[in-house]
Amino acid sequence: MDIQTVLLGFLIRSCMTGYDLRKAFSMSFSFFSGLSYGSIYPSLKKMESRGLVTKQVVIQDGAPNRKVYTITEAGRKAFLDSLRAPFVPEQPKRAFLMRLFFFAHLSPEERKAIALAQLESVVLLRKELESLRPEIEALADSFQYLCFQIGLRYYDNMASDLSMVLDAMRDEKVNLS
């Protein structure tokens, strides 16, 4: 998912500390990925050593010094290059598919319970994302708004997959392997 590119994308807008980047990320990217300090700080170090960003230490009394990162011309170029890089095909990679693959090992009741729990959790995730709408409509550009819409559709599609699974189980002849 290339964390460095995302960080550079945020740093183009404004100079930021690792902490700021984490916040910015959670607010706008949260629905398609997490990002932890264990990834951010090492990435910033690497990017600094590669000349993609520069660091300004702002001394504060008491609190730990802020390390403000600024993107360089090389960083801007690296960012655009990776936006343009050839696409690497992606796979679904969803844990639920793994479970479903082995569903024959569970009883019909367990299968139904698991699929229903999953459906509930997807509905919840969709609701959470939907609740960000006002914020996104205020701040996002048109492409970022498309990301939001695709995120919603993603959950809708998962819900519809789960309904399909539940339908298939409704009139199942038990099929233990």
Next chain:
Amino acid sequence: MDIQTVLLGFLIRSCMTGYDLRKAFSMSFSFFSGLSYGSIYPSLKKMESRGLVTKQVVIQDGAPNRKVYTITEAGRKAFLDSLRAPFVPEQPKRAFLMRLFFFAHLSPEERKAIALAQLESVVLLRKELESLRPEIEALADSFQYLCFQIGLRYYDNMASDLSMVLDAMRDEKVNLS
């Protein structure tokens, strides 16, 4: 995605070597995840030390010895437990969303080219998966067939997302940030 659970799921069917597991995996799971030896062998070692599998070394002359793994009762229990474990919510995590998020930094022509390339690659992936249909219809149980169908729908949904993006760009007023 819990590699150990997947390996146990295959070992329930029959005893296998790491190499066999890799093959079994690529044939049936390939459309939602990869699995490399760098993950398999360490996992098998861990599972052996935890008593989930036992190892029989089959000496061969010339070729490296086969290490055949057999699932234990504890392994069977661990497998079922993780199928029943509470669901961890998942996020889309798609690299294309990251690109789209920053699309405003590219020219309209570049945006269109990237989205079209992506669409092509999705169509290709769908075709490849569809070509596995006869094999899957012959070997899969009904839940595994549902996995296959969901895989196809996944690519269909991605294609439809991309069409949406292309439509939105067709009549765009350029919106650079």
Next chain:
DNA sequence: TTGACATATATCGTGATGATATATATCCTG
């Protein structure tokens, strides 16, 4: 006043990935 929350950086263990190394056997093709 005390506990929760925000600011801010950093490191650690765990583990997944992709690449590579090491051997040998078989099978197809020119």
Next chain:
DNA sequence: CAGGATATATATCATCACGATATATGTCAA
């Protein structure tokens, strides 16, 4: 028949993402 590709089979390495945790301090409300 030689050569090269492919299959069998195990193993390790560097890279790096993640989640948890440690360390400090400031602020604000109950």
